[in-house]
Amino acid sequence: MIDYSKLKEFSDNIELEVKNFVDSFSMQVSQNGKDSYSSMISYFNDNDSCSFVIVAKPSENKNQMYSHLCQMLFAYPALNSKFFIFASDVRASIYDTQKPESKNADPLEALMLIFVSNDASASLKIPYTIVENFSNASKESVQWSFDQAEITSLTKHDPTEVYQGDIVELLYVMSQIKSSPFTFPQLLNFYSHWGFECKVNDKAILDKIEMKVNYND
Secondary structure: OOOHHHHOOOOOOHHHHHHHHHHHHHHHHHHHOOOOOOOEEEEEOOOOOEEEEEEOOOOOOHHHHHHHHHHHHOHHHHHOOOEEEEEEEEEEOOOOOOOHHHOOOOOEEEEEEEEEEOOOEEEEEEEEEEEEOOOOOOOEEEEEOHHHOEEEEOOOOOHHHOOOHHHHHHHHHHHOOOOOOOOHHHHHHHHHHOOOEEEEOOHHHHHHHHHHHHHHO
């Protein structure tokens, strides 16, 4: 099973947040089929509550994917978030780093969650398999392999110890921006204009935006 104590530096409620992502992934696959899950970022405030969620747009190529992700990440400094979680559907090799021979010959499909704050980062990979619903051929379900879940600290004194990849490097760079070049209302307008699916969950943020709009009027 998952040792959530390794992720407590981000939030005391981290087990609940992981469950929310797992449930959301399962529901998405059940409703829309395999490969229907879109990458997303959830931002959390100082109360460990999810204040904002944004879903990645479809990308035509790798460069466009990184451009969209960068745009999504500007919300982190604009919201002055405590931490964020980046979720994506990946194919990954799951193995015990102390036992390289345990590495799977074939990569497994997995839900990958990357946790990032100003001071720390970690990844959680949870393998899964798609199970057909024989009573309803149009429906599929997700069978999770929690016993094979892997947590990796991405905060290393020697970055060569773990291959982090371009996405992790981008997440780190954007998490270190101290002052946002955009206000959050400006970003919301941008996301709406360019078709990003997003949701503000923090009433205090909505109230501030409404006050600013009324003041400008």
